[in-house]
Amino acid sequence: MQRLMNMRDDWHRFLDSDLFYSFKGSRITVIATLVTVLMILAALFAPWIAPHNPFDVATLDLMDSELPPMWLEGGDARFLLGTDSQGRDVLSSMLYGLRVSLVVGFAGVFVAMIIGVGLGLLSGFLGGVVDAFIMRLADMILSFPAILVALLINGVALSFLPQEVMHESALYVLVLAIALTSWVQYARTVRGSTMVEKSKEYVQAAKVIGLHPLLIMIRHVLPNVLGPVLVIATINLGLAILTEAMLSFLGVGMPPTEPSLGTLIRIGNEFLFSGIWWVVIFPSLTLALLVLAVNLLGDWLRDALNPKLR
Amino acid sequence: MLSFLIRRLGQSLLVMLAVALLAFSMFRYVGDPVTNMLSQDASVEEREQLRESLGLSEPLYVQFSTFVVQAAQGDFGISYRNQRPVSELIAERMPATLELVAVAFIISLLVGVPMGVYSALKPHSWLSHVFQTLSLIGISLPTFVTGILLILTFSVTLNWLPSFGRGEVVSIGWWSTGLLTASGLKSLILPGIMLGLFQVTLIMRLVRAEMMEVLRTDYIRFARARGLSNRAVNFGHALKNTLMPVITIIGLQLGAMIAFAIITETVFQWPGMGFLFIQAVSFVDIPVMSAYLLLVSLIFVVINMIVDMLYFMLDPRLCADRGTANSH
Secondary structure (H helix, E strand, O other): OHHHHHHHHHHHHHHHOHHHHHHHHOHHHHHHHHHHHHHHHHHHOHHHHOOOOOOOHHHOOHHHOOOOOOOOOOOOOOOOOOEOOOOOEHHHHHHHHHHHHHHHHHHHHHHHHHHHHHHHHHHHHHOHHHHHHHHHHHHHHHOOOHHHHHHHHHHHHHHHOOHHHHHHHHHHHHHHHHHHHHHHHHHHHHHHHHHHHHOOHHHHHHHHOOOOHHHHHHHHHHHHHOHHHHHHHHHHHHHHHHHHHHHHHOOOOOOOOOOOHHHHHHHHHOOHHHOOOHHHHHHHHHHHHHHHHHHHHHHHHHHHHOOOOO | OHHHHHHHHHHHHHHHHHHHHHHHHHHHHOOOHHHHHOOOOOOHHHHHHHHHHHOOOOOHHHHHHHHHHHHHOOOOOEOOOOOOEHHHHHHHHHHHHHHHHHHHHHHHHHHHHHHHHHHHHOOOOHHHHHHHHHHHHHHHOOHHHHHHHHHHHHHHHOOOOOOOOOOOOEEEOOEEEOOOOHHHHHHHHHHHHHHHHHHHHHHHHHHHHHHHHHHOOHHHHHHHHOOOOHHHHHHHHHHHHHHHHHHHHHHHHHHHHHHHHHHHHHHOOOOOHHHHHHHHHHOOOHHHHHHHHHHHHHHHHHHHHHHHHHHHHHOHHHHHHOOOOOOO
16 A cells, blocks of 8 residues: 555656656657557557458458458458458558567667667776777777668678578567667767766775675666666667668568568568559558657657756 | 878778678688589589689688788679679679769758758748758658658659669760660659658758857857848858868768668669669678678778868868867
């Protein structure tokens, strides 16, 4: 009971905070949040809300193929956004695709965060050769565009892994490719704030009482440098989703057996000239809307939490 | 200045060596190069002969140095898929990519700079708000979605412009150009717009931010106080000072556009280097992959160096007191 009261207190304090006030004041941010949350929910509950199961071959009927969206002539009430060339419901494929896109996006950001924060801590705390090495590596990665580095990692993985394994591990390879291209920003930020924290008295004290450096880094420095990391993570989520979609669109990402939004757009693109535009347009618009909403959210968070702008 | 240059050069060489090492290990360890190059029914002697001629029995560091020396001379071996020298394939495809990037670059400058200048001079007019909104959408819209929308509108529905290939090309020496024929020019429009659009939004935001910064400075206020005409102040003083930092960043973007051309070339089946690379990736055609990587890295490293040197030439203050301007 006491705990519940505390939670309610916290909630009220949150409603009173500057952050929430700034949130309420920006209508576009509220809309962006709504869109993002709706999409995440739709992806989470895809198996329950999708009207059909696009992976269950038994339910597919070629008679249903290439039907236009419901409201057009020849549309079928069972298929709200029409069907593709194999009779799969576009809406259901999209819901499952959204799921894959979001999973890869979140996982990519998460792994990038772990790599970046870890290397940043090491770099800032240890300094010297370790610092120089990590930062030169970061410079090198930054001097190439992300899509090229991701393609390179993907290409290398593709050529090292045998073809059979590749299809199953596509998701992991993508997450790794995204993480390895985007850890630099976290590392640089964390390195900077670690160097500031390192000279503070509490760290000195921890050193004096003989704690292991690793313990100091994780227990004492880490909690104090995490703030900006979460902002960077939100901003990078849109980029991660976009990178995944680009790679899948280029045919080196998710396979058609487990399509993401990018894969769906790639497949739909092949039918662009046969006039069945709905197979490509709906996933494209969903992707664009998702990225726009997430970017707006990230922009707002950066401005709201940036002490310089306050 | 000289010490900075030398350090910068050393760093660039290191990057190139790292990429070369990666390309080399891809070539050496992905499958067996001998099996990849020969047909199924090659005899054991033939295999041994090829192994010998490729130098695969030499120590690794000798193999790597041979690889680097050959790559530096433009010899990247034979494509597994086409059975033709990789350098030939790339030389064939390069003009297509460079022309596409050049056209997109010009489009993005012609549209982006005026848009940026306008929204800096009149930040509260409705047109500026339209530009701002457009640029936000432009940054969020995935480039391949833009391309698909363009094709759907102008090729499928309106049937005005071609949606794939380069059209007719004219060969001038080894360079094949699509700029001299009507169909070649028409084919360039859509891919050029698609590749340029993202840059337009970037350039617009950059010019706007820089110019607003400059307009706040004292010398602009002084110029107005002297009674100079608005035109002289805005374009003679402000724009000139805005463009210096913008030029360097736009220069860096040129490299990014060559990389992003991969996506444009895939959407429009443009016979350029990027399309070649994507095909090579899906067929695990290692020599083509490694050649493309090395080439693009080289282009990048060179552009980065030129931009760094431009900084020095444009901003004499750097020569005096900053020896550590290597963070790019």
